[in-house]
Amino acid sequence: MAGVSRSLSVDLGGIVLSTPVMVAAGCAGTGRELPGLVELRKVGAVVTRSITLEPERGSPTPRVAESPSGVVWSTGLQNPGIDAFVTDELPRLARSSAHVVVSIAGNTLEEYVRLTGSLQGRPEVSGIELYLSGADVELQRPMLGAHADRAAEVAGAVARMSMVPVFAKLPMHATDLPGIAQAVVRAGVSAVTIGGPPPALDVQSQGLRPGLGGVTGWLSGPALLPMTLRAVFETARAVPNTPVIAVGGIRTGDDAVEAFLAGAWAVQVGTATLIDPTAPVTVAQGIVRYLKAKGLASPADVRGRLRVPASFGVVGGEEQTT
């Protein structure tokens, strides 16, 4: 359709991305690796690996095993700690990227607050993403982000402190995902990222042992896409005015469009980047191709446009939270 001015840009609660495609947390290296392989300026934003207060060595090896159309992995959040990250990695990532979103991970409320404090006033930081799939040491729960009250407490504290938009990355397999999303949005986050990968186990039948050194890990890759779409769909209906960022199994422009139809405002590309570092750019190109073919101006034109029967109403945990 001639005359349509097409734009991929999207506003995620204050951070405006030129394309709705980001590199997912843990897949962008340390800022040295990607610039030689992909033009990062063409990527909407880069989410850093998750950073903790203290240096973290991470899980024992092997850390990755292939599964059908997926990978089971566990790096155990290997990172140099917030201080080394801020002086070394952050400036490097910012030099080549359009936007840097820093993923932070804690096991207590205080850790999240201190991490946010360390990022305060750093011009390189465009946003903060909260990794909430870790253990909650204070309340002795295996997954901090699986509980609406606790996720909201952490998200609220960070959102109040932060001068930049805060995304809450919620575990996609949490029982009451829509309820948790509503709670963190009420607490003040700018967007929700859906979501943290589901836990997984790889078994090596020949050796009678787990495929990963850390025994259990997470599942990523294309196998995840339908789970991501369900989680995005139900979350987007629960928080209709808040940007939802889809992550998990997105590899092509069509995958991204499917996520938009389910209600996503933007997507993150993780495993696909590890296989082909140009994936975040080719996904954006694929989105443009779809929009052109349909004569649409922007991804917002398809956002949440999945045609669902009117009788489809009560969703997930929506009712439990009201």
Added chain:
Amino acid sequence: MTRVRAEILSTRSVGAYHSLTLVAPEIAEKVRPGQFLAVQMPEGREFLLRRHFAVHQASRRGGWAGTIEFVVDPHGPGTEWLTSVKAHESLQVVGPLGTAFAYPKRHTNCLLVAEGHGAASLYFLAQELVARHKRVDMVVAAESQERVFKPIEGKRLSQTISIVTADGSLGMPGSVMDALPDMVESTGTEVLYAAGPSATLAQIAGFCRQRGIPAQVAVEERMACGFGLCQTCVVPVARKDGSGYDHLRSCVDGPVFNPARVLWDRWLSEAPTMLPTPPEGLPVVRSWPG
């Protein structure tokens, strides 16, 4: 590192292995022994991750200029698929990746120790060492005759070669460690290079430490991306000052490491011994002697 679509020039089986030669001048020009390639798998298969192979041969001159060769040990869906691709098809490849073996400056007597298809990258190293007027001797080990990688090539490249097979079907029956002490004695080894399974490398590392032989080994750890993005292929390596250790990525910080700095027990054992705190028990290692 470069990301290229490379045409397959030839593909053939070599004993139990399979060798592929690619037209990739950008990579052939830069690659050094020890470095590797990340080969993308086909779309629409259920296996996803790139497969990683040490470069066996890079031709910069002559009729084969601009080509690289790597060797596949078929043992899973990705490697099996690679044995089925035909000449003139193309592969999406990133390379050269990782660190290369360093050449000695002062020393001349080099012993190259390979197990299985680890020999592929060491033959490349042998060529480069010979071109630098070094003496090259080899220990080549494998489970059986068809898993001894190109024994004739090994003989051609080395002054003396000791071939060992677990079943005794070629050369001496036994393992690397059965042949190593004698070879070191008889060739006056000054520096040692090794490639092969990590358990063998750990034994070689122990031997080199005991004898005070400077060495470099190319490690293998399960890898997802190969370009340093994902932090899965890490190896525990002691800091130079002995103040502790770090998980270094074998794709960008390796695959070539000084074996004296690798914490083999921590890496390979299911119940690693606890490190002293502060870890003053960690080795303080001088850099590669050259």
